[in-house]
Every structure is written in structure tokens, then in C-alpha cells.
Amino acid sequence: MNVYTIFNQPSQFTIGSGKQIAPLAESFVFIVDNKNNILLLNNQVPTYSKIDKSIINSTTLFLFGYINDVACYCCFDDNLQSNNNLAIQNIKASYQMFSLEYFQASLLANHIVYWLRTHKFCGLCGNTNHFSNKELSLKCTSCNNTTYPSIAPCVIGLIYNEDKILLAKNNNNTNNVYSCIAGFVNPGESLERALEREVHEEVGLKIKNIRYISSQQWPFPHSLMMGFIAEYDSGEIKVDYNELSDARWFKLNELDQINLPSEISIANHLIKHYILCNDNKQ
Numbered sequence: 397m398n399v400y401t402i403f404n405q406p407s408q409f410t411i412g413s414g415k416q417i418a419p420l421a422e423s424f425v426f427i428v429d430n431k432n433n434i435l436l437l438n439n440q441v442p443t444y445s446k447i448d449k450s451i452i453n454s455t456t457l458f459l460f461g462y463i464n465d466v467a468c469y470c471c472f473d474d475n476l477q478s479n480n481n482l483a484i485q486n487i488k489a490s491y492q493m494f495s496l497e498y499f500q501a502s503l504l505a506n507h508i509v510y511w512l513r514t515h516k517f518c519g520l521c522g523n524t525n526h527f528s529n530k531e532l533s534l535k536c537t538s539c540n541n542t543t544y545p546s547i548a549p550c551v552i553g554l555i556y557n558e559d560k561i562l563l564a565k566n567n568n569n570t571n572n573v574y575s576c577i578a579g580f581v582n583p584g585e586s587l588e589r590a591l592e593r594e595v596h597e598e599v600g601l602k603i604k605n606i607r608y609i610s611s612q613q614w615p616f617p618h619s620l621m622m623g624f625i626a627e628y629d630s631g632e633i634k635v636d637y638n639e640l641s642d643a644r645w646f647k648l649n650e651l652d653q654i655n656l657p658s659e660i661s662i663a664n665h666l667i668k669h670y671i672l673c674n675d676n677k678q
């Protein structure tokens with residue numbers, strides 16, 4: 397099984413070191429809003445020479461990576477405006493239209509922009525943060541406090557019981573999608589304990605044989621998803637309706653009758669991984 401999710405597949409996109417240099421005419425500018433959208437010019441990520449500077453004047457460009465050695469900058473604008481040439485594109489959906497390196501760069505732009513907009517000021521003294529220019533961090537202009545990009549660890553697990561897998565519908569999900577159980581890791585928890593707790597809280601089951609499969613960033617706005625497969629141990633499904641609207645066991649041949657998670661999600665990767673392992677056993 398391919399260990400790479402779509403987010404992690406090798407591509408021509410590389411993550412920047414935090415070192416900042418002035419943009420060149422051909423540099424890419426990823427202009428992102430607070431709703432996971434990106435601004436496109438003629439359906440492409442605009443270059444610095446092509447973008448109307450009034451759009452980026454009110455913010456600061458941050459160099460966050462490279463596509464084929466061309467620098468990629470991000471900045472934010474919560475009032476993106478479309479016109480004949482400019483279009484507002486949802487980043488998750490851009491997977492359908494972008495080549496992999498532009499999609500991956502858009503994801504990181506979304507994460508970095510969220511970090512920059514939520515850390516304008518030092519958490520210790522309240523003075524202004526500025527780019528460290530040495531690494532991917534911010535430095536306080538007054539007390540020199542360093543702030544690194546925030547990443548929220550989150551576990552997600554595909555639970556199986558003999559020939560069935562457990563999938564659940566989240567209350568926030570409007571597309572009727574059945575997915576894996578997931579939740580944020582609490583301070584003091586290992587990833588395995590976090591998954592045990594989440595599964596018990598959300599569906600009342602105990603699990604065993606927890607195996608790590610793979611991870612991926614989920615920059616909406618800043619999660620790191622760590623994916624596991626685990627075996628049912630004991631208990632009856634008791635749905636926590638504060639979190640979920642439904643949870644049940646599905647046989648693999650029933651999966652084509654429900655909406656599965658988007659192929660860019662690690663949940664989709666876990667389900668495919670399980671199906672493939674199951675095929676190999678037969």
C-alpha cells in the first residue's frame with residue numbers, strides 16, 4: 397500500500413525554510429481568505445507581476461515554499477473579490493483543477509496564513525511579532541519571544557470487527573458522509589490513548605490492536621491527522637448525539653451505497669488501505 401496520502405505525495409513543491417527574500421516577477425502569490433478560499437487569476441495562481449498590488453498592499457507577503465524553484469508567497473485578504481479574470485476558489489475543491497504541487501502549496505498557504513493572522517502579537521508581552529527570517533517562526537519585536545506555527549494533533553481511526561468497519565456521520569457534516577472516528581489529542585495523552593478515548597466517548601466501544609498507518613496535515617485550519625486502524629474489543633454502539641448523527645457497522649460490499657469521505661482526506665486513505673489489506677488476505 398502506498399504510504400503517501402495525496403497531501404504527502406512527492407511533487408515539485410518544497411516547503412520553505414522561513415528565510416524571506418523579496419518576490420520576483422515570476423514568484424507565485426497565494427492570496428487566501430478566512431474561509432479556505434484562494435484567489436485565482438485566469439484560473440491559475442497569480443504571479444507577483446500579474447497581481448493587482450492594491451490587493452496585497454494591506455498585508456505582508458510571506459515566503460513559505462517553492463514550486464520548481466519558483467518562490468511561493470502567501471498573504472491574507474478576508475474580502476476576496478471576483479471579477480472577469482479573478483475567481484475565488486475553495487482550496488479543498490482545488491484538488492480537481494490544480495496539479496499536485498499547486499494543490500499542496502495552497503494547503504500550506506492556508507495553514508501559514510491562519511498562523512500569521514492569529515499571531516500578529518506576542519502571547520507574552522502583546523507587542524508586534526515579525527518574521528524571524530531564519531526559520532519558520534515569528535519573533536517578538538520587544539521581548540524576543542519565538543512563536544512557531546501552531547499544529548493541532550488529531551487522531552483518526554478505522555475500527556473493524558470481523559468483516560465490518562465502523563463509520564459515523566458527524567453532526568457538522570452536511571453531505572451525508574460516513575467517515576472514521578476522529579478527535580483532538582489532549583495534553584498528557586499518547587496517540588493510542590487519545591483514539592481509545594475518542595472512540596469510547598463518541599460510540600461507546602472499546603478497541604484493541606491499535607496500529608499506526610500514516611499521517612497528513614489537514615490545514616483547515618491547522619490539524620495534523622494521525623491515522624490508525626484498530627480492532628473492536630467490546631461494547632455496543634452508543635452514539636454521542638452531541639458529536640454524531642449516526643454510527644454503524646458496514647460490510648465492505650455496502651460501502652458503495654453510502655457517501656465516503658473525500659479522496660483528499662486521510663479517512664478515505666484509511667478505508668482504501670483496509671480494503672486493500674482485506675483483498676490481499678483473501
Ligand SMILES: [Zn+2]
Pocket residue numbers: 518519520521522523536537538539540541
Ligand atoms: Zn513579546
